[in-house]
Amino acid sequence: MEWEILGDQAVAVCGVVYFLALVSHSVEWAALRKVPVAVPAGGAPVPEETPQRAAMFGRLGLLLTSLGCAVHLVALVGRGMSADPPRVPWSNMYEFALSGTFFVVLFYLLLRRRYRLDWMAPLMLGFTLTCLMLAVIWLYDPVSPLTEALNSPWLVIHVVSAVMASAIFSLAGIILVLFLIKSRLGARNSGYLARVPEPAVLDRVAYRLHAFAFPIWTFGVLISGPIWAHQAWSSYWSWDPKEVWAFITWVVYAAYLHARTTAGWQGRRAAWIALIGLATLWWSFIGVNFFSTTSQHSYALPEVTSVVELVDRA
Amino acid sequence: MSQERRPGELNALELARWWWRQLTSMRTALILLFLLAVAAIPGSVVPQRNVDALATTRWQAEHPRLTPIYEWLGLFSVYNSVWFSAIYLLLVISLVGCIVPRTWKYARAFGAPPPPAPRLLTRMPGHTSYTCAQEPREVQAQAAAVLRKRRYRVRPSPAEAEAVEVAAERGHMREVGNLIFHLAILVVLAGFAAGNLFGYRAGVIVLVGGGFANNLTQYDDFAPGSLFDTDWMEPFSFTVDDFQAEWIRSGPAAGQARGFVADLEYRTDPDAEPIRYDLKVNHPLAIGGTEIFLIGHGYAPVITVTDGDGQVAYSGPTVFLPTDQHFRSIGVVKAPDASPAQIGLEGEFYPTYAFTMETGPFSAFGEMLNPVISMLVWTGDLGMDTGLAQSVYVLDKAGVDQVTAEDGSMFRVDLAMGDSIDLPNGLGTVSFDGVERWNRIQISRSPGKFVALGGVSLALLGLMMSLFIRPRRVWVRVRRENDSTVVEVAGLDRSSGGDVTEELDALVALLRPEEKETT
Numbered sequence A: 001m002e003w004e005i006l007g008d009q010a011v012a013v014c015g016v017v018y019f020l021a022l023v024s025h026s027v028e029w030a031a032l033r034k035v036p037v038a039v040p041a042g043g044a045p046v047p048e049e050t051p052q053r054a055a056m057f058g059r060l061g062l063l064l065t066s067l068g069c070a071v072h073l074v075a076l077v078g079r080g081m082s083a084d085p086p087r088v089p090w091s092n093m094y095e096f097a098l099s100g101t102f103f104v105v106l107f108y109l110l111l112r113r114r115y116r117l118d119w120m121a122p123l124m125l126g127f128t129l130t131c132l133m134l135a136v137i138w139l140y141d142p143v144s145p146l147t148e149a150l151n152s153p154w155l156v157i158h159v160v161s162a163v164m165a166s167a168i169f170s171l172a173g174i175i176l177v178l179f180l181i182k183s184r185l186g187a188r189n190s191g192y193l194a195r196v197p198e199p200a201v202l203d204r205v206a207y208r209l210h211a212f213a214f215p216i217w218t219f220g221v222l223i224s225g226p227i228w229a230h231q232a233w234s235s236y237w238s239w240d241p242k243e244v245w246a247f248i249t250w251v252v253y254a255a256y257l258h259a260r261t262t263a264g265w266q267g268r269r270a271a272w273i274a275l276i277g278l279a280t281l282w283w284s285f286i287g288v289n290f291f292s293t294t295s296q297h298s299y300a301l302p303e304v305t306s307v308v309e310l311v312d313r314a
Numbered sequence B: 001m002s003q004e005r006r007p008g009e010l011n012a013l014e015l016a017r018w019w020w021r022q023l024t025s026m027r028t029a030l031i032l033l034f035l036l037a038v039a040a041i042p043g044s045v046v047p048q049r050n051v052d053a054l055a056t057t058r059w060q061a062e063h064p065r066l067t068p069i070y071e072w073l074g075l076f077s078v079y080n081s082v083w084f085s086a087i088y089l090l091l092v093i094s095l096v097g098c099i100v101p102r103t104w105k106y107a108r109a110f111g112a113p114p115p116p117a118p119r120l121l122t123r124m125p126g127h128t129s130y131t132c133a134q135e136p137r138e139v140q141a142q143a144a145a146v147l148r149k150r151r152y153r154v155r156p157s158p159a160e161a162e163a164v165e166v167a168a169e170r171g172h173m174r175e176v177g178n179l180i181f182h183l184a185i186l187v188v189l190a191g192f193a194a195g196n197l198f199g200y201r202a203g204v205i206v207l208v209g210g211g212f213a214n215n216l217t218q219y220d221d222f223a224p225g226s227l228f229d230t231d232w233m234e235p236f237s238f239t240v241d242d243f244q245a246e247w248i249r250s251g252p253a254a255g256q257a258r259g260f261v262a263d264l265e266y267r268t269d270p271d272a273e274p275i276r277y278d279l280k281v282n283h284p285l286a287i288g289g290t291e292i293f294l295i296g297h298g299y300a301p302v303i304t305v306t307d308g309d310g311q312v313a314y315s316g317p318t319v320f321l322p323t324d325q326h327f328r329s330i331g332v333v334k335a336p337d338a339s340p341a342q343i344g345l346e347g348e349f350y351p352t353y354a355f356t357m358e359t360g361p362f363s364a365f366g367e368m369l370n371p372v373i374s375m376l377v378w379t380g381d382l383g384m385d386t387g388l389a390q391s392v393y394v395l396d397k398a399g400v401d402q403v404t405a406e407d408g409s410m411f412r413v414d415l416a417m418g419d420s421i422d423l424p425n426g427l428g429t430v431s432f433d434g435v436e437r438w439n440r441i442q443i444s445r446s447p448g449k450f451v452a453l454g455g456v457s458l459a460l461l462g463l464m465m466s467l468f469i470r471p472r473r474v475w476v477r478v479r480r481e482n483d484s485t486v487v488e489v490a491g492l493d494r495s496s497g498g499d500v501t502e503e504l505d506a507l508v509a510l511l512r513p514e515e516k517e518t519t
């Protein structure tokens, strides 16, 4: 009981902390607006105090983001510990969203330096906050023990890889949206957009993130998923709607990876393919559960003949 | 191909080659991949016969006009349909046609030395240069050593050559990974096909205390692959001696059951020693190539129908199928031998009967705390003499009338366990004597599953190689210019995410410190 309260409160706290981080980054970018982007040789003098202020708020934002991420982890632990017996906190859609957003922030923090992602802090935080809010409003479910079919070590492996891959794909998707905007605007960009890296860089970083997430997704939905399905449902692949959509997502991302190497499909076209992939990814996560009644992965009533609760809410 | 001739001017062989090139081009692969994704969608919208036969029948009953069209389009079994198969077969052909020629190309490139430096290094995507005071040959040797250490394949220009250069290349394994990945997809398809053709999936409901022998006649439903031969069925048998479920009594999941264990005794063939096994969800039993899964359970009220002549017309545990989490279940009793008239019962079983004015009767809990059956009675011709197969869970109402009470109201058999009730008009008596339990057991053979698993694992390995190994070429050219040595370093990253500047910076950093020492 205490764990559950801790978990719920931690969700609220991390939401607030992320919001403060967002504010802080907004101040940072607002401060940077006044600074010319590239100071031409011998050109306009740079106002002294603004970059310092920007840097300070940038650091503060980063600090708050890290703090929020830690509290987010507490929320997940609280959620998992409050179940009886304790379990991993990814057994229904609410928990899936909670862990997914956690991984979005975590991967942002981990990959920030390597891929110079600082520019996307406000977008990433905005995205995370929106998802968290929607999850709390629409997906909230009280803590309950695992249904029998979910009670397997494969739950841990299968879901964590699917969630991690989804988080990275989402980050990459945000980058590609910016890529599309920037390459459409060409040289005509100002303010925040001027600080976003060049389209070629965005394209490359997004590709690397996709290349990172794709094997994880492959492992999650095409290896560990079928192994588990075989144990629980006696068939490793049964074209259940959730499986179908996971497969479609995989095929679309494979198409993206091909498009990147195909003349005439690079750049904007490839980016659109990846964004279609992202749409199918979110659809396989949320849409299938809400709009399909026959999925073994849904809340649907037990199949009339099979009654052990095969209710995988993830 | 690049000669601009219209297809009309090609002869047959050239035309064939043109089509082959088109089919095996990357653009076609891309379009086929998309088509495959799009073609998979209908199967997630229209109920699929192989996935959920019941939902399919229900859907067809609700849409009588669409059904023949959908049937013709193969929309009830998308993944076996002609058009879906056509797409993936084309993709497979395209894959083979793309991969085989590449294999030769890679094989030749594999042993080949790094290509010589292009004339203008400044044209390369990555390019940098610096000056130092070392001798060109010294720099060359040093660069070759540094590159070798970074696992490049290195070819310095020979000592007698005029140009002082190093050509280096690494990351051949990326192509190998790419090949492995694409070939592994074929392996997966082979494994998957084997399972679909030579396997079967079947289900049976076994009463706790009852048994099963692996024989076609014993199954409730049986879905064989198109090449499955019943001779392959293994001669095992088992009895379900006991079944236990643990009920959650509080919290949000109250009423759910978990910790199901069916206590099984099985023999691999009729003469074998019996072996005990705890069959659980997520914990199947494998006998030879066949696997046995516990996937459901439920109640079978023991109902006895005594007819108007005082003869027992029906008696025994009757399987009721659960319809909700709390095991509100539906079932049917048919007593065709009753006289003076055949009797049919149809209704519900509630393991924990509860009632409110708003909801009507319902089951408040899955565990059996207050078991009640509530059934309606029908009499007349149950239609069981037509020779057509009938579902045991459905009452054919074409030839029967509902039995009403004296006052004309609907007559209900509402019984708590142990009670009995007389039917109107001297039809007989119904009694509810007890409750047994049943298990739904799924039995399947999926040959090729390890081929498929091996295939995807191999694919994953190849995928990671092809995504993370960076194929790179680096060239170093050294020349004297105005008494100092100019070192030009250029590089090319041949992967899709390619960016070689960091690598060049690292290389230069490794080459230069020694130069600082000498100056």
Ligand code: HEM
Residues within 6 Å of the ligand: A251, A254, A257, A258, A261, B023, B024, B025, B026, B029, B033, B091, B092, B094, B095, B096, B098, B099, B178, B182, B185, B463, B466, B467, B495, B496
């Ligand atoms: C079953 C469908 C297919 C899937 C899932 C698939 C998937 C992939 C993946 C994930 C990659 C790695 C991308 C990369 O290295 O950047 C790749 C690369 C590649 N694929 Fe496919 N592929 C399929 C079919 C095909 C077909 C039919 C062809 C032939 C036309 C083909 C030709 C290639 C080539 C040439 C590459 C290397 C691209 C490069 O140089 O980077 N693939 N494929």
